[in-house]
Amino acid sequence: MAAVMTLFELEFMQRALIAGLLTGLAAPAIGTYLVQRRLSLMGDGIGHIAITGVALGLLTGTAPVLTAVLVAIAGATAIEFVRARGKASGDVALALLFYGGIAGGVLLIGLAGQGAATLNTYLFGSLTTVSPTDLWIVVGLAATVLVVAVGLSPQLFAVCQDEEFARVTGLRVQVLNVLIAVMAAVTVTVAMRTVGLLLVSALMVVPVATAQQVTRSFRSTFAVACGLGVTACLAGIITSYHADVAPGATIVVLALAGFVVAAIAGTVIRRRRGVAPLADEEPEVPVPDPAPHVVSASHAHGHDRDCGHPAIKHGDHVDYVHDGHLHAAHGDHWDEH
Incomplete structure (x- = not known):
């Protein structure tokens, strides 16, 4: 009990737990839309380009979190426009993020005179580096992502499910697509202190994939994924503190363990009910009552x-x-x- 009290009395752990709570909510929230669009690796690509933003902040002496946000948003928006205009397919656009982001980051880190140890705190997360300033930025960004993800859920789901149908109904598809890309970029920078830039995509995707094993609608998948994300983040941060290991890796391993358990449980439940799993189920669109064909x-x-x-x-x-x-x-x- 004394060890537990000591854990929660440490200021850096208080900041880390708050950041983890917000990360666990925001990452699966936007990840649900990315999975729906079949862009599960987009978070990984944005994480790579955010490395350039971190390095730019270290080079200029400004807050790395802020520069990472700006660079990630710019990169994600540019790639979305390239993809939408058909000049490059989705996988090619993501490849541009991967290679350009990591190369630019390593180059700028060298120019800034920073070593690999500094970069690793952003790549894999670090509990002790969540400063009060970082925490306030994380709170503001995470709150914005959650408000947009929940408030515009019908419109965002419609675009992710069927762009052509959404366009016919009058939705501004391009604007909503860019909004999803921007939210993904913001979420990556929110999570880089706890999960790390190289592992943030896992926190966007794994809780969603886990929730899909046991849920039957988009709305329930969204809620369960956020709950799983929070659980994995908080449990991973506490475990990493006691075991003295990287928090990002611990969080992802726990999330993957949850997926294995849910996959087994979901298979057993479906066999008993005789129901096949339904991927990307549509919850927001009203379904008419059965009528004569x-x-x-x-x-x-x-x-x-x-x-x-x-x-x-x-x-x-x-x-x-x-x-x-x-x-x-x-x-x-x-x-x-």
């Missing part, structure tokens, strides 16, 4: 368990939600209602 003259999009559209049990068959309608295959034609 109408034969559809043409239907360009085929549906199956891996098509990405929510499956709805309807009598002796399965309907798929698509563009606000329920579609079902019947013999040689498609019905919709």
Whole structure:
């Protein structure tokens, strides 16, 4: 008990735990949208370019967290515009982030006269380096990410699920895509003190993947992922303090352990219920009540368990939600209602 009290009486641990709490909420919150867009590695790419921002701060003598935020936002926005205009595919755009970011960071770190030890505190996280100034920046940035991620969840989900449909409904798809990229960049810099820039992508993705093993809707996945992120961060920080190991690696290992447990539990639950897992399930779009089918003259999009559209049990068959309608295959034609 005395050891526990000593842990929470240390000012640097208080700051680390608060930063971990906010990181555990913000990273899975934006990670849910990245997974929905199938851009799970985007956080990793932004983490690499944020290294350049950290090095720039060390070189100029300014706060590395602030310069990392600005550089990460600029890089993520530029890559999103490149991707949207078709000048480079998504994986090529991420490769530009990977290579350019790490090369620029190493070059500037050398010019700043800083050693590998300084860089490692940002790459893998460090409990003792969370200063009061850093904490206030983390609080402000994390709060902004959470407000946007929750407040604009219907619009962001619509863009992540089907850009063309979102555009037809009048949503400003390009603006929302850039907003997701900016939030991802901000989240990376929020997490770099606790998880580290090289491991932040894992905290964005692993809790979401874990939640998907046991949930059936986007909304529940979002909530469970945030809960898992907070649990992994706080448990990892406390464990790393007692074991004297890197907090980022500890947090990610605990998150991965949670995924293994959830995957096993989810498989057992689905087998008992006889239900197949549904990835990227759609929660925000109203689903019409089952009604008599109408034969559809043409239907360009085929549906199956891996098509990405929510499956709805309807009598002796399965309907798929698509563009606000329920579609079902019947013999040689498609019905919709």
